[in-house]
Every structure is written in C-alpha cells, then in structure tokens.
Amino acid sequence: MIQKPKGTYDIYGDKAREILYLKKLITSLMDNYNYNYVQTPVFEASELFHRTVGEETDIVSKETYDFKDRGNRDLTLRPEGTAGIVRCFIENKLYVDASPLKTWYFGPMFRYERPQSGRNREFNQFGVEVFGSCNPMIDAETISIVYNLFKLLGLKELKVNINSLGDLESRAKYREALLSYFKPYLNDLCDDCKQRYAKNPLRILDCKIDANSDIMKNAPKISDYLNEDSKKHFAEVQKYLEFMGIDYVINDNLVRGLDYYTHTVFEITSEIEGFGSGNVLGAGGRYDNLVANLGGPNIPGVGFAVGIERLLLALEAENININQEEGIDVYLFATSENERDMMFSLASILRVNGFKTDLDYNLRNFKNNFKHADKLKAKFIIIIGADEVNSKCLTIKNNQTKEEYKVEFDNLIEFLDEKLGDE
RNA sequence: GCGGAAUUGGUGAAGGGGUUAACACAGUGGAUUGUGGUUCCACCAUGCAUCGGUUCGAAUCCGAUAUUCCGCCCCA
Numbered sequence: 001m002i003q004k005p006k007g008t009y010d011i012y013g014d015k016a017r018e019i020l021y022l023k024k025l026i027t028s029l030m031d032n033y034n035y036n037y038v039q040t041p042v043f044e045a046s047e048l049f050h051r052t053v054g055e056e057t058d059i060v061s062k063e064t065y066d067f068k069d070r071g072n073r074d075l076t077l078r079p080e081g082t083a084g085i086v087r088c089f090i091e092n093k094l095y096v097d098a099s100p101l102k103t104w105y106f107g108p109m110f111r112y113e114r115p116q117s118g119r120n121r122e123f124n125q126f127g128v129e130v131f132g133s134c135n136p137m138i139d140a141e142t143i144s145i146v147y148n149l150f151k152l153l154g155l156k157e158l159k160v161n162i163n164s165l166g167d168l169e170s171r172a173k174y175r176e177a178l179l180s181y182f183k184p185y186l187n188d189l190c191d192d193c194k195q196r197y198a199k200n201p202l203r204i205l206d207c208k209i210d211a212n213s214d215i216m217k218n219a220p221k222i223s224d225y226l227n228e229d230s231k232k233h234f235a236e237v238q239k240y241l242e243f244m245g246i247d248y249v250i251n252d253n254l255v256r257g258l259d260y261y262t263h264t265v266f267e268i269t270s271e272i273e274g275f276g277s278g279n280v281l282g283a284g285g286r287y288d289n290l291v292a293n294l295g296g297p298n299i300p301g302v303g304f305a306v307g308i309e310r311l312l313l314a315l316e317a318e319n320i321n322i323n324q325e326e327g328i329d330v331y332l333f334a335t336s337e338n339e340r341d342m343m344f345s346l347a348s349i350l351r352v353n354g355f356k357t358d359l360d361y362n363l364r365n366f367k368n369n370f371k372h373a374d375k376l377k378a379k380f381i382i383i384i385g386a387d388e389v390n391s392k393c394l395t396i397k398n399n400q401t402k403e404e405y406k407v408e409f410d411n412l413i414e415f416l417d418e419k420l421g422d423e
Numbered sequence: 424g425c426g427g428a429a430u431u432g433g434u435g436a437a438g439g440g441g442u443u444a445a446c447a448c449a450g451u452g453g454a455u456u457g458u459g460g461u462u463c464c465a466c467c468a469u470g471c472a473u474c475g476g477u478u479c480g481a482a483u484c485c486g487a488u489a490u491u492c493c494g495c496c497c498c499a
Binding site for chain 2: 004026057059063079109111114117120127186213256276294304306308366368374381387402404
C-alpha cells in the first residue's frame, strides 16, 4: 500500500470545508483592504531562496526540498512566500504601477522538517507583501490585517509582539555591540549560540536555552542602538497600532529567523494553555533592502505570513467551529427504474435554477432514501413515482415539518423559491 | 539533526503465542407492499502497518523499515 509522503496530509471532509471557509473570509477581508491576489510558482530557482531567506538560516541550510529537473536546473519547492512574490515584483516590473503595490497570496509551502503538532512538511500559508512605501502606516496596517483576521474568526487568546531591528546603520552598530559584549562569555553560551556568534549574532537573543541567564538579560538592547530615523519610525508604528486599538507588547529579543528584516518585526502568538512551540500563528515585518538585494530597484517592502494549519489548531483549541456544513435544498428519488430518467432531468432543472440539489443514484428503498436525505440535511424531498409521472403533479415533502405538498410540474420552481426564500 | 509513544475492517476499539479475530457505530439487504428515522434478523477483517526471524503454531515474542502522534532545535 502506497502511503502519503511523511509530513503531508490529505484535505477532505470537514477540513476541506474549513479551509475553503478561511479562504473565502480572507478573500473578502483582503478585498476590504484593497490588496491584490498574486499567485507565483510553487518551485523557484534554488538560488532565489539562498539570496532572500539567507544562506545561514535553518530554513535554507537544512529544510529545503531541492531537486534537479530533467533540464538539470537547480530548483527548490518554496519554503516561504516572500521570495517568490519579490521575484515576481521585480521580473514583471510591477513597480511601474501604482505605489504602494499591495499583494496577498495563499498556498502551499514546503519544509523538510520532523513533523509534529502544527508542523507539516507541506503546509499552507496566507500572506501579504506591500511594496513601495516607507510609511509606518503600512507596518501597522499589515499587523492589523493579521490581528483583525484572528479577531473576526473569534480568537481571544492572542498576543501581539513587536520589535524594531532598525535600518542598516542601526543594525550594524548593534551587531558590533553584541559581538563585543558576548566575546568574553563565548564559552558560557550553548553550542548553537557559538555558531550564531560567528554567523548572525542577533539570533543569539532568540536562544531558548540561555534565555534566562544573566548574560542574556544584561545584553545590549536594540532599542539603545536605533538612530533617530529608526526610533521615529518605530514610534509611529506604535502610534498607529494604538489608533486601531491593537494591544501589543514590545519584545526586545524578537529578531526573527529570516535574514531580510529591517525596522519593524512582529509575531502574533496564541496564548492558549498547552499550545507549545507551534504557537506563532502569524509573523512578519519590514524588509527595506530585499528588493534591491535581489537586483531590483531600491524599493521598500513589508509583509507577513500566517500558518493556516496552526490557525485551524488555534480555532479548535478555543472551541471555535468554522465548519459551515449547510445541507442541500432538495433531494430527489424515484420509486422504480421507470421514473429515474425523470428524476435525473428534474434534478438538472433544479440545479440550473440555483437550488442545491442531490439525488438517489443507487435506487435505494424508501427507508434508505429518507435516511440518506437526512444525512444530506435536505430541506425538501421530491418523490417521483408512476402516479407523479401520470398526473404531472409532484409530491414534495418538507423534511423539517414533514408536511407534504402536491405541486404542478410547471409550478415547481416558483413553489421552492417561495418556500426556501423565507430563510 | 535528537528523543518518547503508537499502528488491529469504512470508524471507535477488545484480544499479550493455539485454529471461526469480541463488541459497538456506520454501510447493505430483509421483516415492511408509496412515507422512513423505533425494533428485530442477515451480511460486512482468509486478516491485525510492511518485510524478515523464533516456533509444531504468531495479531500476540524478536529485529529492521515505513507512517502517525508528541517533545527538543527551528519555524508559520
């Protein structure tokens, strides 16, 4: 028996309805914010991710799905969404259009990881990327999208963490300060942190092992190294968040695992008991140099990604049901083989007229047909037998009230419109 | 990359070396004939993740592999 690849899952039934509902809600929310849907390839040149996400990040160094195609091209299944959208932005010269350009995406991402709760090898992300504005309003707006989506869904146990990494100048100064601060303590840090010291010292702050040590607590804070512009930018982001009534916490140690961030970074976590390390539901930030680094014009960007599977887990943990199974309007069955053709053509007419219709394909007996109609949550049942065919008068049963009606064939649509229109 | 626990029909599961793999739900057919969701009866795993080993005999013991769940690292 061939099984699905490790860390993947099939989407069907309740899960499928939930994801479709989320997509619908997100689509309409993005419409209100006036963002444009963008779809880019699921795989890209491997080099794209090395240059954007960062060579030394875990995502690129040990989690990518790399392969060569039959033309010997080096390709990678996308581990995140930003790189592809930025490439698309540059390649199609989308910067000639209205600025800022506000985009969103929804689709599968791939990371070669050990599966566990809230983590799969193929998973779905919803995200936005905004290009062409340095205005802190955009930073606050993107945070508000994630926040409002979660609130709309009914999530309560949320925490918005924000921080600023500053511009290139501030970041460089801070890096120097960290290097000189940690140098005497190098041997006291964990092995991972020793590596981070050499490759990306900011990430030392992210360390869970040393988090509570005095060394870490007394480490220099990024906020002391922000220059005037960076400070002002961060202050305005906070001002706009307050305008929108979004509670946030400034977390000095929030640095994020992707290399491209500048200025604002944020994470929204679920604070539900027992949610573990998968509690980051959405995260993102500003990346003012990424477009230029990839060979595009010097245009700033802001974005975030939300993990759909994690969002569904959080909804489940808060007992929020978004599975909107509605049931059908009409169920038809024939009493014998002779009436099946009529049943089938009648179903077709109902469907074209906008009624959610299903029918008995199996020639079930009466009992099983009624059972099946209940299972489909049918509002009306139409029974077609010899009498009905001869008299051209249909028997229609309201499956909630059990009332039965005789309706002329020609009046059927009108009858159902009236009955179902009440709701 | 490291660690822990699991895997028995469509589903929930019992059985921990002895031949027909319990029970329940779902499904199908019937008692029931054009009006059901109650009740009753019948059918529904030559097979217990896969491969190999031990044994007269393995779902049961041993080994390997796969997958699932959970934790660490990291991430959404």
